[in-house]
Amino acid sequence: MPTLTERLTTRGWRMTPQRRVISALFDVSASQHVHLTADDVLEQAVAVLPDISRATVYNTLGELVDAGELLAVSVGDRITRYDPNVHTEHHHLVCTGCGAIFDVPALPVPPPSPGGEAGGFVVEAAEVIYRGRCARCAGQDA
């Protein structure tokens, strides 16, 4: 699989230093199954490119989502997280203790049987958020 930066170049994206840095961040985070927030991206990008602006980060993230290269993930709070793992179907575990998010392979979810007002609804995708305690937080419960 080519890197995100390579894929964007292939797509004909204008590869500015800013975009290169942001893409590189997601190439790293993909292998670690990390889910960065816009602020995380800005913070890490500033470390390399001190003059990068918040607007550029948001613009680029939005474009990457539109291009299908990132998944925008919401887990209940009002913060959007960006998931570079778009090529393997997976769901998310959210720790109610520390807020950490983990990936799990998607198991087949039983299709709902919409009746009543929902009759005729055509399901195209199912997204599952498992809530619970990660190993560390579960340990502290005892």
Place this chain on the structure above:
Amino acid sequence: MPTLTERLTTRGWRMTPQRRVISALFDVSASQHVHLTADDVLEQAVAVLPDISRATVYNTLGELVDAGELLAVSVGDRITRYDPNVHTEHHHLVCTGCGAIFDVPALPVPPPSPGGEAGGFVVEAAEVIYRGRCARCAGQDA
């Protein structure tokens, strides 16, 4: 089942006109499986109580969620919706066309098998969001 207003009185809540109106809205919306936003609540409450303030609506909604009388539901955008249907486990269908939200009875979701970094995660709840097209929007697709 007593009405929400009755339950709040039983709990010893100070029943102001504002709280009475908001509770009444959810008694109605519960029977219709509607998922009101804070703005919906404000708008409908203003129609009855012109001087009710946005802050009171938000405060009351927050208190109702804390009391376990409402569920705060997020379906991906940054708007919180309030679901009075707290006593029957259910998931949500979200129409990607018109944004409508429908309830479906919760079917058993297979437990994930967290491995890797997620090892030891203790799952306590699973929340499913089905995305697709409601009957009306599916009809327009043809």
Place this chain on the structure above:
DNA sequence: GTCCATGCAAAGAGTTTGCACGCCT
């Protein structure tokens, strides 16, 4: 009479947008 919910207004977080400049191609 006491306390707490209310209204007001301002603050706050996260995100988006308009515009002129400068860099990538």
Place this chain on the structure above:
DNA sequence: AGGCGTGCAAACTCTTTGCATGGAC
């Protein structure tokens, strides 16, 4: 050389908060 991405700053949306008043009990 031309167009698009950038930085800046302001605007925007949703939500929360501090404080004085007044209504519920």
